[in-house]
Amino acid sequence: MSRLFGTDGVRGLANGLLTAELALQLAQAAAVVLGHDRNMNGNRPRAVVARDPRASGEFLAAAVEAGLSSSGIDVYDAGVLPTPAAAYLVADLDADFGVMISASHNPAPDNGIKFFARGGQKLPDEVEDAIEEQLAKEPYRPVGGEVGRIQRFADAEDRYIVHLLGTLPHRLEGIKVVVDCAHGAASGCSPQVFKTAGAEVIIIGAEPDGLNINDGVGSTHLSPLKAAVVAHGADLGIAHDGDADRCLAVDHEGNEVDGDQIMAILALALKEAGKLKDDVLVATVMSNLGLKLALREADITLRETGVGDRYVLEAMREGGFSLGGEQSGHVIFAEYATTGDGVLTGLQLAAQVALTGRPLKELATVMTKLPQVLINVKDVDRSRVNGDEAVAEAVAKAQVRLGDTGRVLLRPSGTEPVVRVMVEAADLETAQEVADGLADVVRTELALAFVAD
Incomplete structure (x- = not known):
């Protein structure tokens, strides 16, 4: 039997591979492995559940919450929120674990289920394997007052927004930014964060209908963002993917600024501020050679990992490093997040434009991309x-x-x-x-x- 978990949770065609039955069973298995087996305080375990706005996320979330609560887990339903928000809220609430229902940058018919351990950490392979093994066993079925309860996590988005604003090194007054939310999970919170931070915000791709996520917009389709930035005379554009764990950018002339360039800009900024641990940036082997050459010029070491943000995270945790990410736009700030956060990354990038007074195009010249x-x-x-x-x-x-x-x-x-x-x-x-x-x-x-x- 092939492994159910892939590089980022369980993902596939909703109602094809990923059925309501499988979602319920995964939740029941996770309730044992991440909840009851790891709960040390004797109270009923708690889990945060969030999703992106795909239509299938509605029935999958219902199945996951049914599986968890029927297995004695108290569920905090955070509704539609970015993946990094779910990870942050697990830590902020001190919950036992979290569940995010999303297929990230995939088209609307797909969906996925990923789990976060206590503290909002991604699961190592051995824990995912334990969940798969638990699927073959009898679920835990408490009765009476021992069943879990489901409640709306009413201030989930507000908590996340306050957290993001608290990371800013400089406010964004005087900056005009176009934000493309990919008709995804960031459609509510990302524009609000940039506005509250002081920026003038033009919003595109922020009208999710359950079927249009990633459809011709977002980080996988930058043309609408490039056109909007130029048309509105904006200083920069920020593009998320469906679950907003990615950020790509566009400068004032409509030129793409990819994840490697963003990491180079932010690594130099952190080093200048004395916040880049051991002067190391962690990135995957897919990063452009130009990134390594630029970092070498700045006396910053590039620590390379296999492809996948989970491997970047592992290397960052092992070395206690501050910053890491992928060319695709997953950027991880260890001080503020346990996973890639596209809204956080966009804020930090815009803050560098405001702080330095230099256009993003000029900041991006810190590295030269090789063909x-x-x-x-x-x-x-x-x-x-x-x-x-x-x-x-x-x-x-x-x-x-x-x-x-x-x-x-x-x-x-x-x-x-x-x-x-x-x-x-x-x-x-x-x-x-x-x-x-x-x-x-x-x-x-x-x-x-x-x-x-």
């Missing part, structure tokens, strides 16, 4: 990527050709049935040529064997 080509190779055997000699030889030859001015990364995707071939080089033509050649080798050497009927 990067990414090819997703389908219909190949991902399991053989790291053991195939011909593939390894092709990668080695490509790296020799690129020398110190580029690099190759070839890996199986953790979220899609593809092998990712990424090449960076001093110029786009070379990067494309090398990537195409490697992709051809992968297709040839790792081709799936199809058996005729």
Whole structure:
């Protein structure tokens, strides 16, 4: 049986893989593993439940809350909120665990369920495995006064907003910002936070109807944001994804500022303020080589991890580091959050524009992005990527050709049935040529064997 949990919880087509029955069973299993087994104070365990505005989130949240309360867990229903808000509220309420129902940047038909442990921390693999094992066992079914109760977490959004405002190094008066909420979970709180911080705010992508999340807007579709920033003469634009754990940005001319550039700007700012622990930034191997070169120039060490914000978080916790993230816009501030927080990141970035008086375009010149080509190779055997000699030889030859001015990364995707071939080089033509050649080798050497009927 394949592992149910992926790189970020359980995710799939709502009412396909992810049914109400599975949601209820996962909640019952989590109630034992995260609630009763880990509750030390003798009181009834408590859990925070939140969701993004997908239509399927309504029945999945109902199923999760039914599973938890029927297993003796008191549920605090926080309604529609960003994933990082759910993580923060678990810690703020001192709850035993939390549940977020979202498929992040995926289209509306998908959904997902992820769990947070006490303190708002993501679960390690062994705890997810324990939940999967518990699925095969009899649920805990208390009766009478021992069943859990469900109550509305009425001030959940207000608590999160107050928390975000308390992180600001500088208010945003004089800054005009366009905020694109991807018709997602941040549609209520993100514009409110920027307004309360003093910015003039233009809002797009903030009319969720349950079906339009991530549809042509947000961090995966930046064109509307670029157009709005230029049309309104804004200083910058901020784009979230559906659950607002990501932030990408646009400068006043409509140029994209990706997660690597955002991390470079913020790392230098934290170092200047004496808040960058050991002068280290944690990022994944997918970050652009230009980030490493820029950090080296600033005497900041780049600590690299595998792909996925959970691995960034693990490295940050192990080293006690201040800042980490991914090129995709997951940025983690250890002082303020236990996961990527797109609203927090956007606030901190806008604050640097206000504090320095420098345009975002100028701030982003701290690093020069090397041309990067990414090819997703389908219909190949991902399991053989790291053991195939011909593939390894092709990668080695490509790296020799690129020398110190580029690099190759070839890996199986953790979220899609593809092998990712990424090449960076001093110029786009070379990067494309090398990537195409490697992709051809992968297709040839790792081709799936199809058996005729």
